[in-house]
Amino acid sequence: MSDKTNKEKTEKLFELIEDIQIAMLTTVEDGHSLRSRPMWVRRREGDGQFLYCFTRDDSGKVRELCRDRHVNLAFADKGDQEYVSVSGKASVTEDRTLIDDLWSEGARAWFPDGKDDPNLAVIKISIEYAEYWDAPNGLMVTAFGWAKARLTGEPPRGVGDNEKLGAA
Known part of the structure; x- marks a missing residue:
């Protein structure tokens, strides 16, 4: 049981997301097939x-x-052993104020006409649930913790944080 507040968990979630930046976005393709792509x-x-x-x-x-x-x-x-899963509902908007707020020149690689590209839109994801795993001690400490757990039958301890959040 975690002694972190929901606010602390949410702050950690966004700290991890900020550091990682690229995610695999999964949508439902034809009513049942899942499709993922980097975003x-x-x-x-x-x-x-x-x-x-x-x-x-x-x-x-x-x-x-x-x-x-x-x-x-x-x-x-993988290098920092940080993983985040966010689920929710998405909508698509062409709100120019939002596009201006979010625009970074790094996006020009995909949108050469810049933020004024008439085909540019934003997927807005409303977060419903999230979970993160953070093993700040690195791969070796994590591997040792899991190996020890396997040998002792006790759950691994001290190998990092795993937190679930509802409606972050």
């Missing part, structure tokens, strides 16, 4: 309920989101 995830300061991704308004993922809004974002940083 650069953005966040607005003070906007803790939502995550954002730029997309083209005519993309397959937009068509998928029109049929089923359920999504998952999976973040992974």
Whole structure:
């Protein structure tokens, strides 16, 4: 049982997401098949309920989101042993104020016409649930903890944080 407050868990969640940035966005393709693709995830300061991704308004993922809004974002940083899963519902918007707020020149690689590209849209993900795993001690300490758990039959301890959040 964690003694962290929901606020502390949420702060840690966003700290991990900020460091990782690229996530696999999973959508429902045809009513039952899942489809994932890498997306650069953005966040607005003070906007803790939502995550954002730029997309083209005519993309397959937009068509998928029109049929089923359920999504998952999976973040992974193998080097630091940090992993995050966020699930929620997505909507697509072409709100120019939001695009201006989220725009970074790094996005120009995918959108050469910049933030004024007429096909540029934003996927807005409303966070419903999240879970993270953070093993700050590194791979060797984590591996040792799991090996010890296997030998002793006791759950691993001190190998990092695992927290679940509802409606972050």
